[in-house]
Amino acid sequence: MSGQKHILEHYIKEKFSDLESLSIAGLEKLPDGWESDNYLLTVEYGSVTQTRVSWVWRIYSGVGSQAKAVWEFNSLERLRGAGYPVPRVILLEAEHSPIDRPFIIMEYIPGEVMWDLLDKVPAERQVRLIDHFCRLFVQLHDLDWKQFDDSLPEDAPFFFIDQWLDEARGVLQNFPEVDGSLFLEWVAARHDLLACARPSPVHQDFHPGNILVKADESAIVIDWTNFAVTDSRFDLAWTLMLAHAYGWPGLRDQIFQGYKYHAGKPVEQIEAFEAIACARRLLDLTVSLTQGAERMGMSAQATKAMRNNMEAHRRVYRLFIERTGLQIQTFDKLFGKSD
Template sequence: MKQDIQGCLQSYYSNFAAEMVKPQISNLDCISTGWESDIYSFVLEQGVANQPERKELILRIYSGKEAPHRSVREYHGMNQLHSADFPVPQVLLLERENSPFGKPFVIMEKIDGVLLGPLISRSGTRDNKQELIALFCDLLLRIHKLDWRPFVEDVSKYETDNPFEFIDSELNKKRALCERCPASGFLPVLEWLEHRRDLVPCSIPSLVHLDFHLTNVLVRSDGSPFVIDWGQMDVSDFRFDLAWTSLLLRMHSGMKLRDSVLQIYESLAGFQVEQIEFFEVLACFRRLFNSAVWFTMDPERGEMDSRSVEGLSVAEGFSGMGRHKDAIRKGYEMLVELTDIRVPGLERYAYLPA
C-alpha cells in the first residue's frame, strides 16, 4: 500500500510540478488512517547534484462525500491562519482535479515535534505540567480571539441580529438526525436541549477549530507549539469548541485535567463561561449519537443503510467503537450526569463486559 501511495505521489510530482528539477519522493510512512483522511509523511528531494533541496512533508488524502469541501476549507483556512501569524504548519499545495489517488489531497510542511498530550503526561514537575496546560488553553483562546471575517466568503451570513442563529441551526440538524433514526434513543436529549435553548444566546461569532485536543498540538524542542487538523474549522459560538475539548478531555484524560483546562481558559479569558454544561450535552450528542445508532439498529433488517448518518461505514463504526469503549462509557456517564437521561441501547453496550 505504501509503495502504491509513494508511486502515485512520484508520478504526480513528475507530471505536474514543472517548476521542480528531477523531483524524487522517498521515505513515505503512514502516520494515521481514518474515515476523514489518511496521513503520510515523506521526503521530497529536487535540484541538481551540487544544489540539492530536501524537504520533509506531510500528505493528507481526504475521504468521504465531504472530502472536496473539507480539503478546501483546511487548505485555505490554514493559509489564512499562517498569514495571521497563528502557529500552524505551512500548507504548500491543494490538489483536487489531478489527484492520482482519486481523492483530493493537501501537502504541508512536517513539524518536527512531540504531541502535547504525552508531553503533559511525562512532565516531571507540577509547575511544568501547569505551564503546558496553560499553553494548550492559550492556543484555544487565541483561536477564539482571531478576526473570523477573513475565514469566510460571505461575512453577512454570520453577522446576524439573531443571537440564536448558531444554536438553532445546530438543533435543527440534531432533530433531523433523531427523526431519521428514532431508535437511537436521543430524542429526549434533543428535547432537553430545546427546552434550554433560550439560555444560550451568542452575540459575537468566533473562529472555532471543532476538534481541539491534546494530540492536535505539536511542540518543537524549542517549546514552540503548532496546531494541526483544521478540517472542521468554522465560525460559530466559541462554546461549541470549548465543550468539545472538555468532553474529549473527560473521555480520554479524566475530570481533573478537564476541570483544570476550563479553569485556566476562564482565567486567561477574564470571564466565566456561561452555560458550558449545555454545550457539553451537545458535544455528548455529537460524539455518542453514531454509537447509539450502531448498537440499536440492524442494517440487515433495513433499519439503516450501509452508511452511518455521519458518513462512517457500519463496519468502521463497530471497529472504532470497540477500540474506544471505555471512552464512550465515560462520555455516556457525562451525558447522564448532566441531563439525568439514559439511552438504553447505548447504556447496554457501554456496560457490557469486555
C-alpha cells in the same frame, strides 16, 4: 518503488515542474486519524546543489472526503493568514487525484504530540503545557470571525443555538434508530439561556492530540476538517467532554479554569453545551459502531479504535446523564454498562 509511490512521484513532478530533478526520497506511514491516512513525504530536488524537504501527504476517507479536503486546505490558508499557528499548506488535489482519493500536501512539523508529552513530563512542565493549550484555545476564539465568514448576522444572539437545533433535527431524521427527541426538547427548553455574545472561529476537535509541540516549545495546531464559525462554547464543551472521558481525573476542570483565566471572563451555561457535546459524540459512536465509521465520514479503521476505548465512551454517557438527567435507550444498550 511501490505503485503508490511511483504514481505520486509522477504527479508531483508535473505539479512542481520548476523544481529540477525532483524525486521522492522517502514515503513513511504516519499514525492515522479517524478521517485520513497520513504519510511523511520526503522529496529531493536540484541538480547541482540538492535540497531535501519533508511534507505531509494527507489522504481523506469516507463520505464527503472531497469537500473535507477543500475545506481543510482553505481553512488552513485563512488561519495562517490570520497569524494562527497552523501548518503551511502546499497543494490541494480534490477533483483529479491520481489515487482516486482527495488529498493535500502540507509542511511537516517536527515535534511531539502534546498528549504524549503530558503522559511523561514532570508535573511542573505538565502545568505549563496545559496553560499553553488554554492560551492557544482562547487565541483561536478571539480571532476576528469576519475574516472567515462575513455572511453571519452580527446581532442575532440565538442564531447558533437555533442553527444547531435545526441541524440536529435533520441529522436525527437520517438516523431513526436513535430517538433523540427528549434531548432536543431538553435543549429547546433552555434556548433562552444560550444566547451567544460573539461568534468565534472554532476547531471542533481541539485536544492535546491535535497539538504538536516543537523543540523550542512553540506549538502548532493540526486537523482542521471541522473548522467553522459559531458559538465558542460548542468548541470548549467538546474539549471538556474529551478531557473528562479520555484524560485523567481533574483534567476537565484544569482546562476549564485555564480557559477562563486567559479569556478573562466567565463562561455561562457550559454544562448545557457539554450535554450537546456528549450527544454529538454518542451519536457518532453509535452509528460508527453499529453501521461502520464510513457512514460518519471517517475511515474504516476508526471503528476498531472506538471498540478499543469503550470504558471512556461509557464515561461520556455518564456525563450526558449527569448533565441532563436523561437516558436514551440506544445509548443505554451500547454504553450503559461498565466492565
